[in-house]
Amino acid sequence: MSEPIKKGDMAVVIGGMSGMGKGPNIGLVVEVVQLIYECPQLGRIWRCKAEFADRLVLGPGCTCPPGHADFAQSWLKKIEPPKTPSPAKTKQLENT
Secondary structure (H helix, E strand, O other): OOOOOOOOOEEEEOEEOOEEOOOOOOOOEEEEEEEEEEEOOOEEEEEEEOOOOOHHHHOOOOOOOOOEEEEEHHHEEEEOOOOOOOHHHHHHHHOO
16 A cells, blocks of 8 residues: 655646546646645645646635645545665666
């Protein structure tokens, strides 16, 4: 099982206010910047670098700076970083 989302993670948007798999930002790859707050209905809300996010769906009260958008944690699927080879394996590859 993967770790929960945290600052610095890359994620893909899989849901939105319209529901899971629905909305203009589905498939957008974002970088998680910071935890904004705990919403009683949606849970953790993360501010993400999302230059190409559709900001019209964020509503008039959104205080996101340009190039950012807020997403509920349940709307984000973490992209696992690629595994790096161990130092021993790297040395073995260098010697071949």
